Amino acid sequence: MNLSDKVTIPAQVMARTVGDETVxxxxxxxxxxxLDPVGARIWQLMxxxxxxxxxxxxxxxxxxxxxxxxxxxVLALVQTLLDKQLVRVGA
Amino acid sequence: MSVTLxxxxxxxxxxxxxxxxxxxxxxxxxxxxxxxxxxxxxxLRFADLADFSVTLDGGVITAWPAPGVSAAxxxxxxxxxxxxxxxxxxxRLVLHASAVExxxxxxxxxxxxxxxxxxxxxxxxxxxxxxxTDDGLQLEWLDGQCCITPSHPxxxxxxxxxxxxxxQAVALAPAVDFTPKARLLAGDGLAFxxxxxxxxxxxxxxxxxxxSLTIEPVRPAQALLExxxxxxLLDIKEKDLLAWHFDEMVRLAELPIYYRLDYPRRxxxxxxxxxxxxxxxxxxxxxxx
Numbered sequence: 001m002n003l004s005d006k007v008t009i010p011a012q013v014m015a016r017t018v019g020d021e022t023v024x025x026x027x028x029x030x031x032x033x034x035l036d037p038v039g040a041r042i043w044q045l046m047x048x049x050x051x052x053x054x055x056x057x058x059x060x061x062x063x064x065x066x067x068x069x070x071x072x073x074v075l076a077l078v079q080t081l082l083d084k085q086l087v088r089v090g091a
Numbered sequence: 092m093s094v095t096l097x098x099x100x101x102x103x104x105x106x107x108x109x110x111x112x113x114x115x116x117x118x119x120x121x122x123x124x125x126x127x128x129x130x131x132x133x134x135l136r137f138a139d140l141a142d143f144s145v146t147l148d149g150g151v152i153t154a155w156p157a158p159g160v161s162a163a164x165x166x167x168x169x170x171x172x173x174x175x176x177x178x179x180x181x182x183r184l185v186l187h188a189s190a191v192e193x194x195x196x197x198x199x200x201x202x203x204x205x206x207x208x209x210x211x212x213x214x215x216x217x218x219x220x221x222x223x224t225d226d227g228l229q230l231e232w233l234d235g236q237c238c239i240t241p242s243h244p245x246x247x248x249x250x251x252x253x254x255x256x257x258x259q260a261v262a263l264a265p266a267v268d269f270t271p272k273a274r275l276l277a278g279d280g281l282a283f284x285x286x287x288x289x290x291x292x293x294x295x296x297x298x299x300x301x302x303s304l305t306i307e308p309v310r311p312a313q314a315l316l317e318x319x320x321x322x323x324l325l326d327i328k329e330k331d332l333l334a335w336h337f338d339e340m341v342r343l344a345e346l347p348i349y350y351r352l353d354y355p356r357r358x359x360x361x362x363x364x365x366x367x368x369x370x371x372x373x374x375x376x377x378x379x380x
Contacts, residue, residue: 012330014334014337016315016337016338016341018311018312018314018315018341018344018345019310019311019312021310021311021312022312023312023315023316023341025333025334025337027330027333027334028330030327030328030333032316032319034312034313034316
């Protein structure tokens with residue numbers, strides 16, 4: 001996985017925004033996950049079809065964070081989501 | 092919508108040819124309920140107590156007590172475990188929660204077994220307020236408002252709660268085979284509210300480690316996860332039902348009514364706990380945005 005990748009959300013995964021957070025339900029396993037406001041923003045931009053690089057560019061405008069830290073955090077979150085099969089990399 | 096219970100003669104719990112698709116396990120690892128799929132619906136097995144079948148539409152429950160198990164035990168399992176699951180097949184939202192009516196407002200208490208849901212409900216119902224349910228809280232949207240539907244007019248209490256709370260004569264349901272908890276029937280000493288009430292507050296009960304009474308707001312996402320965790324749902328492997336239920340819980344979680352409540356569990360403190368809850372639950376104007 002790298003920053004030029006796009007991430008897609010499988011049909012079996014539902015996500016809903018509640019307050020400024022997001023709760024994800026994996027229908028296949030019946031398991032629920034929570035994303036904090038920053039994770040929720042990453043999820044939203046991913047679900048709009050942005051590549052990870054585009055998403056990082058957008059978030060650099062929105063948050064006070066260095067590019068290096070942001071990219072590291074985004075890649076770490078996406079890896080966690082991949083491990084739990086909540087997203088797929090590639091079209 | 093209604094659910095019919097048919098009780099059959101006792102029969103032994105012979106092994107089934109299919110494996111359970113789900114189970115409820117006690118914290119000590121003992122199996123409490125095994126869930127099986129049948130062609131016509133579901134079979135719920137409570138080991139050495141009873142089997143219950145539930146039709147796919149949740150409309151008919153059939154009970155087979157194990158040999159030697161009392162009718163009271165079957166009724167108890169039906170009311171507290173099987174009926175809430177059957178109702179979930181009919182599009183009802185059912186939560187592990189007790190609820191009371193305070194000045195025309197429905198107030199619910201959600202928490203794991205042992206957190207004091209029933210004790211709080213009984214405490215209110217013996218001191219001027221009325222209880223709506225002691226578990227299996229049923230919710231329904233009416234004209235855009237979430238309402239609590241009253242359920243069975245009885246409260247299950249451990250002996251210590253019963254001794255501390257119930258001063259006058261209250262009718263008891265017959266004892267059951269699997270728990271020393273008594274089931275107290277509503278009456279003069281234990282006031283029951285038999286009409287739907289608007290849901291105005293939900294308190295998630297803490298574990299009692301707080302040194303003093305605390306009431307803190309709960310974030311909507313946290314409330315959602317708690318609501319989901321405390322839902323009755325048959326069956327969680329059915330994706331359409333699970334997706335529908337998730338959206339219903341999201342709608343519920345968006346209401347501005349969720350708080351975490353904790354207090355030291357001392358019977359002598361209950362009047363003070365009740366007073367704090369009444370104050371907190373009635374502080375807003377009786378209109379939600």
